[in-house]
Amino acid sequence: MISSKVKFLESFLGEGSSLSRNNDVAFYCPKCNHRKKKLAVNLNTDKKGHWGKYHCWVCGEKFKGKNLISLLKFCGRYSLLKEYVKTINDDKWFTLDTKKVDLNVALPIKFIPISSYLLNNDKNSNLKRAYHYLKNERKLTDIEIISNMFGITTDKNYYGYVIIPSFDKDGELNYFVGRSYTGSKYRYRNCKNAKTNIIFNEINIDWNSDLLITEGPFDCIKSKLNSTCILGSSLIKKSLLFKKIVENKTPIKLALDSDSKGTEKAINIASLLMKYNIDVQIINFDKKYKDIAEMPADEWLSIYESQKGLSLNETEILKKRIEGMV
Ligand SMILES: [Zn+2]
Structure with a gap:
């Protein structure tokens, strides 16, 4: 069992150190990429059948009480994780955030480009506010605002956020970042796609x-x-x-x-x-x-x-x- 856990972890994190007396294995931390193996993962299984408590001695990334997903997501190998989950159907503990597996990304519904404020004289007050945020606080020029296709949306998840789209080499949308223009305490709200992909x-x-x-x-x-x-x-x-x-x-x-x-x-x-x-x-x-x-x-x-x-x-x-x- 221990060796299959190590094998599983190594397929995400690369080669681990040898096992310590407490059944810890050390890996390179996928979050901070420290040059030494500073991420300790414990392989003991508790009464509930959970295992994998981890801690990085450098960046402090640690087990959040649910599963290893929050760690393994930094490795960007969601399809591998999904495959693994299928093979261990006796272990319900591994659950998958399927939203992160899907590479298709779409802009939030009712996306309104800020260019429509500049070019079509759209009177939407949120557009105006977002435009002034970009112009006055971010010191962007009109050309930068238009050419980067910034926009806003009425989608409640991104309400009050400027949407900054990103495009892959073929010009397909591959990601977007939301940046609050209303001073929300959550300054950024990103789309659900994995950054590493x-x-x-x-x-x-x-x-x-x-x-x-x-x-x-x-x-x-x-x-x-x-x-x-x-x-x-x-x-x-x-x-x-x-x-x-x-x-x-x-x-x-x-x-x-x-x-x-x-x-x-x-x-x-x-x-x-x-x-x-x-x-x-x-x-x-x-x-x-x-x-x-x-x-x-x-x-x-x-x-x-x-x-x-x-x-x-x-x-x-x-x-x-x-x-x-x-
Ligand atoms: Zn770390």
């Missing part, structure tokens, strides 16, 4: 040029460069974005948030990519700006131009890790 606005990406990776969609737009974003999460080996970068040997520039979390994420992503011989560079900017989206465009572009060129090596990564600890 899609590349945000792949339609705009040239894989043969330097690719900038940011945290959020507004950073991408404001960067005015060949870019995509990781939607606030990390870059994991099983993600489509990672595969495409390695396949195309695309040189990567990382400009994540300037806070310590963002810095740590950037270092982890950089060291992962370097293991695969990808040229990677971290672009540093003044901590007075949280991200590119907050920076005036000309200031960002001059920072980028002045730093781009040199790619990182192992020593510099180590130096950054040490700086990060101070």
Whole structure:
């Protein structure tokens, strides 16, 4: 039983460490991608037949009392998980969030593009409010608002949110992000598709040029460069974005948030990519700006131009890790 649990976990998380005295196995954490195996999964089965309590010693990701789905979703292998569930019909514990398996994504019903406020003089007061949010708080130009096809919806799940659609390489919708324009405490409300299965606005990406990776969609737009974003999460080996970068040997520039979390994420992503011989560079900017989206465009572009060129090596990564600890 223990060995089948290990086999199951390894098909998602890669090779585990040897079993500890308490029946813990350590894996690389799919959430924070720390360079060491810091995710401990316990294989003991309790009275209810549950097993798999886990904890990452680095990012703190831990078992939420239901099942392993919240961990395994970071691996982006939903079809594998579904297959596995079918084979263990005696174990009711594994339940699947089927919404996440379905790759088809559709915009919320009654999607109204913000361009209709600008071009057709639509008087809808929510459209006006969303437009002013993008214009005044996000400092986007009318052209950026129209060309990125921002919109709003009367769907109650996304009411009060600007919908930011994303398109795959063929121009098909593959994801959307909702950003509150009314100051809701939930700033973002994303669609149910798994982030790891899609590349945000792949339609705009040239894989043969330097690719900038940011945290959020507004950073991408404001960067005015060949870019995509990781939607606030990390870059994991099983993600489509990672595969495409390695396949195309695309040189990567990382400009994540300037806070310590963002810095740590950037270092982890950089060291992962370097293991695969990808040229990677971290672009540093003044901590007075949280991200590119907050920076005036000309200031960002001059920072980028002045730093781009040199790619990182192992020593510099180590130096950054040490700086990060101070
Ligand atoms: Zn972690």
